[in-house]
Amino acid sequence: MLVLDQIHTYYDRIHALKGVSLTVERGEIVTLIGSNGAGKTTTLRTISGLLKPRAGNILLEGAPIDELPAHEITRLGISQSPEGRRIFARLTVEENLEMGAFARSDKAGIRQDMARVLELFPRLRERLHQRGGTLSGGEQQMLAMGRALMSRPRLLLLDEPSMGLAPLLVEQIFQIIRNINEQGVTILLVEQNAHVALSIAHRAYVMETGAIVLAGPAADVLASPQVREAYLGG
Amino acid sequence: MTSTIRSSTSYRVRRQAATTRWVVRGLGLIGLALLVWRVVTVGLAESYPLSFWISQALNGLVLGGVYALVALGYTLVYGILLMINFAHGEVMMIGAFTGVFALQFFTALGWMSGPTTMVVLALLLIAAAGMLGSIVTGVTLERVAYRPLRGAPRLVPLISAIGASLFLQYSVLLVFGVSPRTYTRPPLLEGGFRVGDVFVPYTGVIIFVLSLLLMLALYLIVQRTKLGKAMRAVAEDKGTAALMGIDVDRVIVFTFILSAALAGAAGVMLGFHNTVVKFNSGFVPGLKAFTAAVLGGIGNIPGAMVGALLLGLIEAIGPSALGIPTEYKDIIAFSVLVIVLIFRPSGLLGEVVSEKKA
Numbered sequence: 278m279l280v281l282d283q284i285h286t287y288y289d290r291i292h293a294l295k296g297v298s299l300t301v302e303r304g305e306i307v308t309l310i311g312s313n314g315a316g317k318t319t320t321l322r323t324i325s326g327l328l329k330p331r332a333g334n335i336l337l338e339g340a341p342i343d344e345l346p347a348h349e350i351t352r353l354g355i356s357q358s359p360e361g362r363r364i365f366a367r368l369t370v371e372e373n374l375e376m377g378a379f380a381r382s383d384k385a386g387i388r389q390d391m392a393r394v395l396e397l398f399p400r401l402r403e404r405l406h407q408r409g410g411t412l413s414g415g416e417q418q419m420l421a422m423g424r425a426l427m428s429r430p431r432l433l434l435l436d437e438p439s440m441g442l443a444p445l446l447v448e449q450i451f452q453i454i455r456n457i458n459e460q461g462v463t464i465l466l467v468e469q470n471a472h473v474a475l476s477i478a479h480r481a482y483v484m485e486t487g488a489i490v491l492a493g494p495a496a497d498v499l500a501s502p503q504v505r506e507a508y509l510g511g
Numbered sequence: 512m513t514s515t516i517r518s519s520t521s522y523r524v525r526r527q528a529a530t531t532r533w534v535v536r537g538l539g540l541i542g543l544a545l546l547v548w549r550v551v552t553v554g555l556a557e558s559y560p561l562s563f564w565i566s567q568a569l570n571g572l573v574l575g576g577v578y579a580l581v582a583l584g585y586t587l588v589y590g591i592l593l594m595i596n597f598a599h600g601e602v603m604m605i606g607a608f609t610g611v612f613a614l615q616f617f618t619a620l621g622w623m624s625g626p627t628t629m630v631v632l633a634l635l636l637i638a639a640a641g642m643l644g645s646i647v648t649g650v651t652l653e654r655v656a657y658r659p660l661r662g663a664p665r666l667v668p669l670i671s672a673i674g675a676s677l678f679l680q681y682s683v684l685l686v687f688g689v690s691p692r693t694y695t696r697p698p699l700l701e702g703g704f705r706v707g708d709v710f711v712p713y714t715g716v717i718i719f720v721l722s723l724l725l726m727l728a729l730y731l732i733v734q735r736t737k738l739g740k741a742m743r744a745v746a747e748d749k750g751t752a753a754l755m756g757i758d759v760d761r762v763i764v765f766t767f768i769l770s771a772a773l774a775g776a777a778g779v780m781l782g783f784h785n786t787v788v789k790f791n792s793g794f795v796p797g798l799k800a801f802t803a804a805v806l807g808g809i810g811n812i813p814g815a816m817v818g819a820l821l822l823g824l825i826e827a828i829g830p831s832a833l834g835i836p837t838e839y840k841d842i843i844a845f846s847v848l849v850i851v852l853i854f855r856p857s858g859l860l861g862e863v864v865s866e867k868k869a
Contacts, residue, residue, distance in 0.1 A: 325754055326753070327750055327753065327754070346753070346758075347750075347753035347754060348753045348755075348756050348757055348758045348759070351753075351754060351755065351756035352756050356754075357754050359750075359751060359754060363748055363750075363751040365743070365744050365747050365748065365751070366747065367743060367747060368740065368743055368744060368747070372740050372743075375737070375740060376740060376741065376744050376752070376755045376757070377755055379737070379741060379755045379756045379757050380755070380756030380757075424755070428755070428756060
């Protein structure tokens with residue numbers, strides 16, 4: 278479904294991605310793990326078009342998308358829940374969700390998806406007319422994911438959904454991620470919390486300083502001594 | 512060791528900043544006290560009749576309504592781009608010129624002396640022409656003078672805006688000359704009615720009501736429509752807005768269209784109010800409207816409305832209340848701005864910006 282082929286991305290002169298290649302197949306949960314600054318978020322931002330790669334190709338269902346602006350990539354069915362949630366703090370929860378569906382014009386479908394998202398995250402229903410900025414961290418994470426689902430994506434990019442959340446809440450969020458996947462949405466999940474990420478993913482990539490250093494089925498990656506030592510505390 | 516030195520320095524700096532703040536506030540209070548004293552001893556002592564104050568206040572509201580339309584343009588663009596569009600006054604002036612040419616056209620056609628419905632229709636078309644003239648100017652400015660500088664430091668587009676302002680003024684001077692064009696009021700707009708001792712001119716009522724309607728329309732667009740919500744999203748976070756599938760450039764153009772349309776309407780109304788328009792007609796009203804936007808809290812839509820109505824009132828009542836010649840009314844407006852900003856640096860309705868956000 279999604280193919281990254283030898284992607285090089287720069288921040289000015291800093292070479293942030295040094296030839297990243299990865300694939301995501303339809304229906305999978307693929308996770309990208311690695312320590313802080315390894316280039317995980319940069320990879321997601323390059324896929325969604327917020328950053329432009331200087332070399333390499335990105336293909337969605339075989340068609341190149343790396344030249345397109347971010348808003349057009351969203352229209353093609355890739356949706357992102359960004360790092361740090363990036364809720365529109367002064368918009369209400371409902372308006373945030375509406376923004377997620379900005380590219381769509383099928384009113385009935387949007388209403389249907391709004392109901393589906395509120396079913397997935399009942400907490401958001403209670404807060405529907407509150408400003409996004411007044412939500413707690415966990416609720417904001419739910420809103421960011423719900424908002425990303427509102428575009429009815431084929432591929433959902435999740436950036437650090439566990440960030441700053443209590444363990445119980447993390448478990449809940451990951452259960453929901455699994456549900457979303459079971460409903461047919463392909464997921465590329467970036468996480469620092471390698472253990473939970475590997476527990477729900479089908480396949481995994483490990484990143485270090487801008488390059489993929491290990492790839493394979495999640496169970497194998499979880500078992501690899503390298504990963505156990507570096508990310509799972511031995 | 513170093514840390515103690517550093518913290519003691521920052522302590523001293525903070526102490527100094529606090530002292531300065533209190534000195535400035537003290538001066539502000541003294542200024543305020545002088546104003547009040549002047550009003551009590553001079554203004555009230557003149558003993559104008561109540562009807563005089565009321566009609567001055569009505570004038571102020573009319574002018575304030577027009578300022579509000581222009582002030583909203585500053586605030587909308589600032590909200591999205593964090594940039595002061597210093598050419599906004601000129602956007603209004605060009606709308607006023609387009610309006611006066613439309614007026615001449617309809618006068619030549621004989622519509623302005625025709626039956627009432629024809630005159631009203633002509634007036635609406637004149638307003639639409641003014642808005643269109645301003646929209647073309649505003650959108651061109653965004654494309655030519657601001658968009659290429661989108662990634663540049665914030666000072667750069669500001670200088671570009673000042674350049675654009677001068678460019679527009681002197682282009683109009685070059686093409687149309689120094690002599691003003693006249694907004695000839697049709698007989699329908701002349702005159703007015705009396706409420707007790709207060710004379711209310713028709714133009715004033717029409718201008719004020721139209722301003723309010725346009726402000727209401729803007730409010731509904733920004734709060735209720737999809738594009739309005741997208742404007743607010745883009746104002747908060749352009750990158751995330753793009754992730755939603757929002758074409759950020761298109762939303763910015765839409766913002767310039769809205770603010771220019773309001774300015775164009777204001778230009779035509781100001782034309783009928785002052786009866787003349789020339790190349791520099793946008794400069795002072797633009798500056799006043801900018802002041803109003805800052806007074807209310809720049810970037811804040813209700814703030815621009817409140818600030819502008821307040822400024823209009825102060826300018827209309829101020830000179831008589833203080834017992835000074837009307838020519839000095841600008842001093843009052845800007846003094847009020849300074850005093851308000853001393854006590855509320857982010858304006859009357861502006862959000863208090865934390866150090867981190869600033």
